Amino acid sequence: MKPIEECTIGIVGLGLMGGAVAMALRHCGAASPDHLIACDKDEETLALALAQGVIDEGFATPGEIVKRSDFIFLCLNPSTLLKFWESWAAFFKSGALITDIAGIKVNIVAALEKNLRPDLDFIPGHPMAGSEKGGFANAGHCNFKGKNYILTPLKRNKPENLEFVKNLLYRMGFGRITETTPEEHDRKIAFTSQLCHVIAAALIDCEQDTQITRFGGGSFEDLTRIAMLNASMWSEIFIENKSELIKRIEQFEGSLDALKALIANGSAHELEARLGAVRERRTIMKG
DSSP: OOOGGGSOEEEEOOSHHHHHHHHHHHHTTOSOTTOEEEEOSOHHHHHHHHHTTSOSEEESSSHHHHHHOSEEEEOOOHHHHHHHHHHHGGGSOTTOEEEEOOSOOHHHHHHHHHTOOTTOEEEOEEEEOOOSSOSGGGGGGOOOTTOEEEEOOOTTOOHHHHHHHHHHHHHTTOOEEEEOOHHHHHHHHIIIIIIHHHHHHHHHHTOOOTTGGGGOOSHHHHHHGGGSOOHHHHHHHHHHTHHHHHHHHHHHHHHHHHHHHHHHTTOHHHHHHHHHHHHHHHHHHOO
16 A cells, blocks of 8 residues: 555545544645545535535545545445445445444445455444534534544455554544454444443433423533434444344343342442442543
8 A cells, every 4th residue: 555645535425524534634644635535415515625625626426536546434324335335336446445434343344345346455444433413514523632443354454454544543643443353343332332322312311301401510411412413323323233232221221220229228338339349440441
């Protein structure tokens, strides 16, 4: 792979994450002038990205992106990504290096590997960053500095390409890169991301008083920020990873029931001990 500064970099999907990726590539100097191109169905988004100097060229369809790009970020939700791959997999530039940002991996990797040309290299990825506010207009609020990035490499990936992607991600600001399998990714993400969004949604869902925020002191706000989620995208992710997510919901329900029982029974010493253990475990977890 040639140096990133000599690559034409393509971004498919210029929403919140696609926009944030483009901005990070531009700000860190990885994307040379006239070398960062993107496509998005929203012409206003393309116009804004061009006006801000985030991208050099914008297209409403992916044809030019797949034909010209040496390195491509597929910044699409899972179902859209699969449809895109079915339509455009045959048209990528020979030798192109491709990565994605989808929040589930087992289904995506299985589908894309089926018709991955031998002259292409696809390295699946998932940036652990985002914002409760979607769209390109909010991409500037999506900070990558110090954040986690998960890669689920394929056996066929070229070692030099994997190193290329990792070095670029660090340059973009990510602080820790973890390599794992698609299966392990979906198990862990069901807990650290999807379950958290379910809990935040349930917390808002169970209370009808819209003025209750007058009594908030920070805890409520911290716990429910992510309840302002993209309903369409998260519904898709929950269902696509439902087997792992249901296990995590049941795991959470077990802990909630145990704490409920200790409170109901007035078991002060046992409750204090359990909460103390929780505090200690959270300290060990760091992050």
